Amino acid sequence: MRQLKPELGAWVSIGSYIILSLAKLYIGYMSNSEALKADGWNNFTDILASTAILIGLLIAKKPRDDNHPYGHSRAEHISSLIAAFIMMSIGVDVLINVMQTLKGGEYVKPDWIAVWTAGASAIFMFFVYMFNKRLAMMTNSQALAAAAKDHLSDVLVSVGTVAGVIGAQLHIRWLDPVTAFVIGFMICKTAWDIFREASHTLTDGFDDNMLKQYKQEIERIDGVEQVVDIKGRMYGNEVAIDVTICVAPYLNVVTSHDIADRVEQLLEQKYGVVHAHVHIEPYKQNHMFRGE
Template identity: 90%
Template sequence: MTQMKPELGAWVSIGAYIVLSLAKLYVGYVSNSEALKADGWNNFTDILGSIAILIGLLIAKKPRDDNHPYGHSRAEHISSLIAAFIMMSIGVDVLINALQTLKDREYVQPDWIAVWTAGASAIFMFFVYMFNKRLALVTNSQALAAAAKDHLSDVLVSVGTVVGVVGAQLHMRWLDPVTAFVIGFMICKTAWDIFREASHTLTDGFDDEMLRRYKQEIERIDGVKQVVDIKGRMYGNEVVIDVTICVAPYLSVVTSHDIADQVERLLEQKYGVVYAHVHIEPYAQDHVFHGE
């Protein structure tokens, strides 16, 4: 697993979604199940989203150049945004179709094959979810983590489809389009969550709790008098930290540089920070150099 790359997860997702979307759309139209058709369209959006994520992951691997001194890692977040837009557009379409069916009261009783298709899909997607979730943790890929989150929603959607179709079989035919409406809502909700997380990162949002943890660790380093400022940002799966520390003003340049190296090693070895920029300032309250 440690040798695997995040692109593998995208390829697995694409393959799984192609099979599931074709199967669900075909069975959904044959069995007259609005819920299963909605589930199939949900998986179709996931194909497009997974392709966008794959492209983002491949672009993110490009090395640094003159125009991209930090590399191309943020392409992952852009691909997540594209996936969110695609999912939202189809989710709205599913909502509209479900509402139209409920309004017209044109209910039909789907066949039992829709139940077996949705049930098998839920089990299959659960294994895909577990695989990509683990791969996202190993590779520290936010785009793949977003894809795994979508996989889990797909599992719940398929379970909901089973409930809707079974209810329709029990003469509650309105339950099938209601389930389709719920599925459409879940597609939109997942799209919004992915959009919010990606846009937060692209606008240099960062976890305050992690910054507090970094600050506490740095201030424990011998020679660091105070952490004046610390900022963080994400470039794909890479963390970049800018920190300003205060040291005693009588220290030599070499000693101060050694302290800065210790800060960089701490952040890299303990937290996997790829880039750490350490700025050093004299500690204003330390007057030993002036004999006070």
């Protein structure tokens, strides 16, 4: 079966947002629903975020060159940052509009069609969210995972829109701004989580628990006396590991090289690490692990 690519998820997102933003803006203006119009503009800005993610994924596919010896995979993380910034601006804008609404404003009762539109949008975006979440896991794409989180925020926004419009129909005016405030806060929280994860990776942050697991597995290899240093970093969805191992000082170059090959094979076959650099040192009793 043909392997799915993360760009498919980005195209699905862009197509979905174009349809939803046009429908919500048109029906929002026709039904006098401020909540639905805001939801439509929210989807319109999501088109920009999804386009940024698609560009990042396409750049990440470019092969290595003289200026990028490790490839262009980190463009995917940069696109995640852009998506986070756009999401944060949306969330802040929602919160500002809520504060303005709480200060007072003209009350306009929207039509019920706004409820059905927002409800249908929530259901539709939930399926898009599930599709991209699964595709992100299959392709190990951080940018697509960030897009999936954004989709879930859009589902919550549409659900909040439904609640707000129903509240307006029942003359419960406080329900709309309170729901909008919660949605705005959740959008900002999601944007912050995406920003933190992408910036952590771009600054060469790595899961310390995984490094400890790698170290324990490597030290079980026959001929490895000790792991004195191990570091990891992410290049897009690929892991790169630098490890320094100690072997018996009387071993010849060929035998030491075979041990290093077994370390690389372990990391690749068990953990999918295709970029591993193994440095060999002679074992000494007073060697200390540099990661401690």
